[in-house]
Amino acid sequence: MIWPWRRKSRRTLARIAIEGPIAGGTRTRVVKALREVEQRQCPALLLRIDSPGGTVGDSQEIHAAIGRLRAKGCRVVASFGNISASGGVYVGVAAEKIVANAGSITGSIGVILRGNNLSRLLERIGIQFETVKSGLYKDILSPDRALTSAERTLLQELIDSSYGQFVAAVAEGRRLTDEAVRGFADGRVFSGAQALELGLVDALGDEDSARRLACELAGLDPDKTRPVEFGKPKKGLPGLLPGRSALAQLSEALHLELAWSGQPLWLHRP
Template sequence: MVGATAAVRLWILNGDGGMSGERYGLVRVEGEIGDSESVVDFLDTLREDSDVPGVLIRIDSPGGVVGPAQEIYAAVKKLAAVKPVVVSMGSLAASGGYYVACPAETIVANPGTLTGSIGVIMSLGSWQDLMGKIGYTYEAITSGEMKDAGSPYRELTPKERAYFQSLVDDLFSQFVEDVAEGRHMDEAKVRELADGRVYSGRQAKKLGLVDQLGGFEDAKDVLRKKTGKGDLPFDEGPVEEESLLDRVIGSVVSHVDGARTQQGPRFEYSLR
């Protein structure tokens, strides 16, 4: 039964997980950005498909972890170099959610979209007081003085704080440089806007962070005009092939992993 279902799916979807024939691509970047593989794979597939004249990216995300956001940014940049790419911002496209939009040729935001939040945050947990109350002690044997930096069992030393600040500053510079390149803006101007604050879509339009105001259907019209192809179907993805059980187990694991991750530093292009 499983084999027959897979065979039918391959026949219907032309074997590559997408529609066949001439159509637009529709890429959804939704929720926290913690993994980039499926989005990047779909972007690459659309880039290489000659039957796809242009791509619409729908973003509704507060951002997320730096590395995956940078991978999506790079994939969007490669795609935009060979065919029209239009971004439609939903209710939220902030920090990493804004970052991944920047290489697109045109960014369309609702007047009330929350966007911007250009900045970096590093999160550290602290269990020191709790461990003291329950009589728990902790000791680490390390190969270097910074190997244990960010431990939740003790306070940061001044040297460790300066070390983490230097990392945040470098990641911030990368963010600003990529926004300036993607939006064809002066880097100094981007830095003026990049204090972490959120902008409305209307404010972002005045500041040059987005190109025009409008909704999802308006963004579709922009893509149709840019390609000159008129009405074509939209091939939407990435398709998440998960069963209900997989989603339940994944949710539990993500909570466990999230708790474990907070033992060490977590660097994010994320709205907080």
């Protein structure tokens, strides 16, 4: 027996939005939504990305979940909004096709890791850390001292490994060689128009253009099919308060500096 909701789902264009930095909360929501799209057997997914990127592991898990969905036959088209950079690109290249606005900011392919050297400040105010550690490098990136040359070498090797994973994913997803990707994957950003010339996106257009392409790939009527939202973020009372946008941006910037300090990030970070 085929349940009515299953027949309807097979004619449904799903939509999932990834907005803001990619971290644990975003990964949990998006992966859950992708699983629901798979269970509903939706023939196509419109993936809207407006993100500067974020943490490496969370970006990789979303990328892998999109791959599993495509393996089940779902056609996935990514739509780049204002910005889809670094980890946003990593997630986007898991899609079958990518559509970007001509002025979308994309690229920033690479890895960044920053720590905070507060040794001079701590010295001025008379604070000194006492550290007991099990190994020579256990307190690497400690804020009370500068990196040693050996520590810097170890961290560079970590960054190079993560960068190689990023390049490989872009090369595979966009059907490019590693050499071609490394030619432009030096952290620079591009407009959507420039990304098209590099082969990083397939076409220029708005979200509706991406919607129509997804419908065409799945054999749906673009004039009659409207996307059904999956995994929509919940909005509470703070989202209704005046000045919330500026406050959220300030809070987000502070979070990036403190919570993600010392982590390799696939993040566009001007």
